[in-house]
Amino acid sequence: MATGGLGLVVERASGSLVLVDRLAHSAVGRIEGLGDLSHASLTYSPDERFAYVFGRDGGLTKVDMVNRSIAGRVVQAGNSIGGAISDDGKLVAVSNYEPGGVRVFDADTLEMVQDIPAGSKTIGLADMPGRRFIWSLWDTGETWIADLSGSEMKLRKLADVGKNPFDGVMTDDGSTYLVGLFGEKGVTAIDLWSKDPKPVRFLKNYGKKEDDLPVYKMPHLQGWAFTDGQFVLPAVGAHELLWVDRITLEETGRTAVHGQPVFIISQPASPYVWTNFAMPLNDTVQVVDSRSHAVVRTLQPGPAVLHMEFAPRGAEVWISVRDANVVQIYDTLTFAKIGEIPAQSPSGIFFTARAHRNGL
Structure with a gap:
């Protein structure tokens, strides 16, 4: 069975996954028994054969895409928030809220090979080239980089990244790790191509003149967009997108949008980004032109739009509409x-x- 046209849809309430064929626009199977998937994410092995699913209950589940079954499962923590796979596909890392820190597993056997405690909620875990992982700590405002390429792990800690990092993301070229800050206004950039990476804050004063709105849902930085030489970021507590020059880190514009942005995702091979919104305005998706910063289309798929995923070349976008119990394809x-x-x-x-x- 070829895997290049397949995908998985998380069914958050039932602890199950729907296996989909995106080329045929159809569901081809369901995999059950994955525990609490209320905030689940997943990553794939390099050959696309296996998916590694990170559940809210601390479960790490290995799913066989060909046999449509669970190939392995371990409950490795009390509360996990995501994970990543090394560039060679040999190691899977999981970031944890409880007990905190990161745990690393053999991708084949799911045996733990490294426990990296932190005494803090861990967010923004991403893979780096060379069997390395990077993540940030909510409680201490640090970013850590673990190098597992040798017989002994090397751990680097970067202090003073900012107060209460709420998520982190790698740029599409792997050059920069961006950390969103909740405890203070602003974003921090870390140059990963530097031999001596240091945190650099930017957007330090955005929104200072206005009162914040209540934050109904934290934005997801894995959905930050990189397009036309710009970062496109959600303004936490505001109905705006922020546009930032990738080189100078200077703000270049703002776009007023329908609600508080959650995911902002670049449409492949196009100038457009798509964004969805937090409750109670979460029935809408807007499309924004990165050249003009203008909203060019507003769609209303239905109640509780949670996620969007583009076909690899951008011809389609799949949108999950939770409260309508449907995935729509546009x-x-x-x-x-x-x-x-x-x-x-x-x-x-x-x-x-x-x-x-x-x-990822």
Whole structure:
């Protein structure tokens, strides 16, 4: 069975996954027994054969895409928030809220090979080239880099990244790790190509003149967009997108949008970014042109839009509509709905093309 056209949709309420064929616009199977998937994410092995699913209950589950079954499962913590796979596909790392820190597992056997305690909630875990991982700590405002390429792990700690990092993301070229700050205004950039990386704050004063709105849902930095030489970031506590020059780290514009942005995702091979929003305005998706910073299209897929995933070349976007129990498929050229797949309270959508992207 070829895996290049497959993907998984998280059914958050039932602890299950729907296996989808994105080329046929169809569901081809369901995999059950994955525990609490209320905030689940996953990554793929380099050959697309296996998915590694990170559950809220601390479960790390290995799923066989060909046999449509669970190939292994371990409950490795009390509360996990995500994970990543090394560039060679040999190690899977999981970031934990409880007990905190990061644990690293053999991708084949799911045996733990490294425990890296931190005494802090861990967020923003991403893979780096050379069997390395990077993450940030909510409680201490630090970013750590673990190098597992040798017989002994090397751990580097960068202090004073900022107060209460809420998420972190790697740029598409792997050059920069961006950390969103919740405890203070601003974002921190870390140059990963530098021999001596140091945290650099920017956007330190955004929103200072206005009162923040209540934050109904934390934005997800894995959905930050990189397009047209710019970073596109959510303004936490505001109905805005922030545009920042990638080189100078200077703000270049703002876009007023429908609600508080959650995911901002670049449409491949185009100037457009798509964004969805936090409750109570979460029935809407907007498309924004990175050249003009203008909203060019507003769609209303239905109640509780949680996630979007593009086909690898950008021809389609799949949108999970949790409270309608459906995944909708749109043509990105015409914006017409071209397909629909039933799913139980769907959230994350993950195509196997992710196996070939860094920083996930």
